[in-house]
Amino acid sequence: DTGVSQDPRHKITKRGQNVTFRCDPISEHNRLYWYRQTLGQGPEFLTYFQNEAQLEKSRLLSDRFSAERPKGSFSTLEIQRTEQGDSAMYLCASSLGYLTGANEQFFGPGTRLTVL
């Protein structure tokens, strides 16, 4: 299977703990995105990488959130000092970079975070 994979699929943690999620994009895709989705809402953009460079961060991404994409391959999203409001589905997506227009994003299955 050469789709986008995310690990873990589910994470339950206590408030105040740190968590880290991993995303493995489709191998030839140079663009990688992180989104957060809460119940009844669509995915909300968090951040975007072009290869290893993080080019955009949403205001939703507080100082407790950090994302990396070393070597332009897999990416990690870390949340420090988790809060109950961080409970959500965290989605990763990847795409090819086109010069113009829509680039179809391929999504992983997501990591569901529950903060107790």
Add this chain to the structure above:
Amino acid sequence: DQQVKQNSPSLSVQEGRISILNCDYTNSMFDYFLWYKKYPAEGPTFLISISSIKDKNEDGRFTVFLNKSAKHLSLHIVPSQPGDSAVYFCAAIYTGGFKTIFGAGTRLFVKA
């Protein structure tokens, strides 16, 4: 401030009939519009897109219409099939872009 709005949380349609899902947007800087479909426990999957310079794009049973003056787009599925039952997200990409803004989704039920 919701820049992409899907005002119908759900839609129920009989198998074989047409499904019409609607989406409104507020930002004229959007360059491309896309529809994604999502089944439970899976990530969204791309369905169809349209450039802001076009007014229609068709792919099999799926057609997307764009009305720029009204800042409105719609997805038509005809004929609808039970396997089309899913949540459909409308999304828009800014000019130059990569930042994608999603609507809240519409849950489609296709009854056999």
